[in-house]
Amino acid sequence: MRSSLRPTHRVAKAAVALTGVLALSALTACGNSHGSSGGAGGSKDGKVKIMVGGLDKVIYLPAMLTQQLGYFKDEGVNVQLLTESAGVQAETALVSGDVQGTVGFYDHTLDLQAKGKQVESVVQFAQAPGEVEVVSTKATASLKGPKDFKGKKLGVTGLGSSTDFLTKYLAVHNGVKTSQFTPVAVGAGQTFISALQQGSIQGGMTTEPTVSTMLAKKAGSVLVDMRTPDGSRAALGGLYPSSSLYMQTSWVDAHKDTVRKLSKAFVKTLHWMATHTPEQIAAKMPSDYQQGGGSALYAQAIKNTLPMFTKDGVMPSDGPATVKRVLSTFDPNLQNYDVDLKKTYTDEFVK
Template identity: 70%
Template sequence: MRSHLKAPAAAAAALLALCSLSACGGDSSSGANGGQIKIMVGGLDKVIYMPAMLTQKLGYFEAEGLDVQLLTEPAGVQATTSLISGDVQGVVGFYDHTLDLQVKGKEVESVVQLSHTSGEVEVVSNAAADEIKSPKDFSGKKLGVTGLGSSTDFLTKYLAVKNGVRTDRITPVAVGAGQTFISALQQNSIQAGMTTDPTVTQILDKKVGKVLVDMRTPEGSQEALGGPYPSSSLYMNTSWVNGNKETVQKLANAFVRTLRWMDGHSPEEIAAKMPADYAQGGKELYAEAIRSTLPMFTTDGVMPKDGPETVERVLKAFNPNLKDAEVDLSRTYTTEFVEKVG
């Protein structure tokens, strides 16, 4: 896959250098020259973002001489806001935000692509299972998403449009993930919704819902979205990347090392490395959630072929901001750093 270099955004870099903690909500220049790097994760306990905490638990950040603080925000859209405001230097979240941000005048790029599928699952409550048998039946329904403007919101709208349902005929409801999502299903606050593991596995174990669309595997992504859908990634402001290449290379080294480790270990071995409180449904159920989601991850951090094009097609199907916009996909990701990992 191609790599590409970008000219430093001098004005943006100068602004970041001058920006004070009080003025910008955070010090965007921290992380350079050995300082602490803050990475916001769109839900640290979600299996789709597992490489973030796993990299820390395996000691790979430390091995690279990095001081990384992992923060959590249940919806990726809030994590992106933290990045743009300068509160954090990186986000582990969905790649599709880089396209959405570009048309809004923000230059953000994926520097490590952790996955080649979305890892998302559309589930339907048992109570609504007879009336919602596919996304064609979404009209008039309340559909759960992690947050409005999040990637689950994006993908829910795409599934609706692809199946002939206008976006104004569905009602997205922000219900987060985990127990809040499960409770919303049980209380009929939503009839269906999009979530990830371990929530999916817990829903099936509690028998409160059923799988409607499964996008945890390349095959499921191809069927639902028409191609690979690169999702979980480490993305950062392009200006920060260009000004801190040595640090970004160390981050890429750590994350790719983790992806390789995951590829060579069992779900049970991976689960044993994670914080105990992530396995709220028990160790066996948590390992099963990891097993179901493992197919989504890359082993090298490289953007999958045709992945950005699939994401662009999906977003343009329903997002008025992108529909007629020119998106330069080459500016939404780089393979410069992962290709240099030894």
């Protein structure tokens, strides 16, 4: 029963032009077929393909960790994890039917509904964004908070991504129009840090482990910290459900047994995370996810982000309303469309 109650880009223009192509190219590079139905409730080759908006980002850690722990296999579901640098590209792969699920931010479910696409979160990984607004070391004198965004170039993972959404909210909420600053798609990891160091952006929004690596390299400092529920409440006025597994509602309705298995595997992972140390979690992850920072720094990045995760995959009761309020602050689509929040997620498979 449904709950009553979502490659490095140098310039923003190029990011927009390549958004659709990138989602397809990742799949092609893996040598996969692109069916959206058939075989074991997944694609034509029997796999359930899940696109992640950055597999090495700590905010999406449950995706790879579930695979590393063997929980997909335990539940009898054949999952293939794919990755893109930004959530908006992962969203594109889902809407185009190239994958069956996306691990990305819940807020995309509201944005898509306003655009006539019905998708829903089936497992809610997190109750806070896990995002951090940072300022480069070179720009600290002129950029002390969101009120100083005017005239600045600010890094986001991709245009139309959740980092883009939240940057716009922070600007508008602090009296700066979205037309008064320039969002620049710079991805995450080293591409983000290089953009800070080279001065192509004065600040930006990113996640762990990029934040900890940036601080270690003294490339910048923190302006707004939303890695915890308290940080989310301070910056956004409430809990902001973010990373989740979301899928097209029509596919969910037609493959409930598969969705139930996926959900069970992810919830087992969330529980495992809640009962193990950051060091134990880090040890289970691929070493290249450390982004060159080393195991200790990576464990610290996980520790900084762990409070954002739920323990049961259930949507926070007040979360969807916060997301709707935040997006409606700057998004004309949401301002002119009455989103039906109860259609943007379900707790049916996690309860």
